[in-house]
Amino acid sequence: MSEELSSIHSGAEEHMKKAISHLETELVKIRAGKANPQMLDGIMVDYYGSPMPIGQVANVNVMDARTLSIQPWEKNMLQPIERAIIAANIGINPQNDGVLIRMFLPPLTEERRKELVKKCQGEGEQSKIAIRNIRRDAIEHIKRLQKNGLSEDVAKDAETGVQEMTDKFISTVEKHLASKEKEIMSI
Secondary structure, X not given: OHHHHHHXXXXXXXXXXXXXXXXXHHXXXXXXXXXXXXXXXXXXXXXXXXXXXXXXXXXXEEEEOXXXXXXXXXXXXXXHHHHHHHHHOOOOOEEEOOOOEEEEOOOOOHHHHHXXXXXXXXXXXXXXXXXXXXXXXXXXXXXXXXXXXXXXXXXXXXXXXXXXXXXXXXXXXXXXXXXXXHHHHOO
């Protein structure tokens, strides 16, 4: 029985770590006033009929705090990359000079910063929901084991352990959100 409990606990912990990892990935995509090549991670380019991430068809570099440059490995990829960025609607217009694409990030207005903070909080809430769902599934699993002969004390201890782990991961989500909000709101 204790093997099954530790398996439930480690499985829940693994899934919660994945939820945190997903949150970190999503928060990186939300721009905070500084140029960051990871802002383009979710954008796919049509590369000879198959969708490819921009990072696999071009070099993406930070020229300065507010400028990204994209240099495709093949010159004929300039137009498809430019179209993909425009279609992604990330709020930045690419400028194609025939050799590379420059993206100038406009300074964020106070209103836009607040919108970005709300978007971050929405991502954080999704992570919290995922973590709570993982907790619910783990506790249901423990209750099924209790019906099959696990003692009540051991089941309660296991549920308490799952709850403590949940609290730890939710506080990690809060820390990530606080640091991202600070990064967005600082001018």
